[in-house]
Amino acid sequence: MDREVFDGILRTWLKGIEGASPTVQQVRPSKRELALRREEAEILTRLLDSRTKMLQFVKVDSAAGFIVLIDTDPLSDAFDTDACLRYIEAFQRLREHGLLVNHSGDGQVFHLSAEGRGGAKQIRGKCLGCGRSMMNVGTDSAEPLVWECNNPRCIDSTWHRDTVCSTCGKRPAEITSGGLNFTNFLCEDGHAFKTTPKR
Ligand SMILES: [Zn+2]
Ligand SMILES: [Zn+2]
Structure with missing residues (x-):
């Protein structure tokens, strides 16, 4: 192989590497790249709507060891270990993605970062199940907003959110078909x- 051809191949190869490496744009946290889970979306939007704009990560004497609070309200029952762990993990992921910041450095009091606020605004009021806009059905303005999806084809909607499998009791993964008064799930x-829809 002569030198010129080799250099040509080398340049193409280096260009390929440059193209493959993540750019600043790609690594910046966003809804899509983080693939938000339910608890993460809840933390972001509840924090955006909160009075104090403050999330607390507090050590407690329970199996989970910590609890996440917004406006000093715990997001889960301290003795529901599964729920606590889901919120702890959600909190850690948001923190790792730079969506939460701890200005004081105490590891306890967190706020939304600029990216966190931007992300929360994007998903606020949108159903995680179907992506459609939800309605705020909250009546007490002192309480957090209460969002409900009203799309009968969405498993997270008000129609199906309490639905569980008649065989194993787990949640539906998808709606396969439906009619006026029934819905088929897997x-x-x-x-x-x-099941038949209910409210
Ligand atoms: Zn929905
Ligand atoms: Zn089942």
């Missing part, structure tokens, strides 16, 4: 079952 474990 659960997380693949069982087919049917």
Whole structure:
């Protein structure tokens, strides 16, 4: 191989590496790249709507060891270890993605970063299940907003949010079909079952 051809190949190869490496734009946290889970979306939007704009990460004497609070309200029951762990993990992920900041450096009091506020505004009022806009059905202006999805084809909507599989009791994973007064689902474990919509 002569030198010129080799250099040509080398340049193409280096360009390929440059193209493949993440740019600043790509690593910046955003809704899509973080692939927000339910608890993460809840933390972001509740914090955006909160009175104090303050999240607290507090050590407690329970199996989970810590609890996450917004406006000094715990997001989960301290003795519901599964729920506590989901919120702790959600909090850690948001923190790692730079969506939460701890200005005081005490590791306890957190606020939304500029990116966190931007992300929260993007998803605020949008259903995680179907992406459609939700309605605020809260009546007490002192309390956090209460968002409800009203899309009958969405498993997270007000119609189906309490629905569980008649075989195993797990949540539906998808809606396979439906009509005026019934909906067909597949659960997380693949069982087919049917319910009638309810409110
Ligand atoms: Zn929905
Ligand atoms: Zn099932």
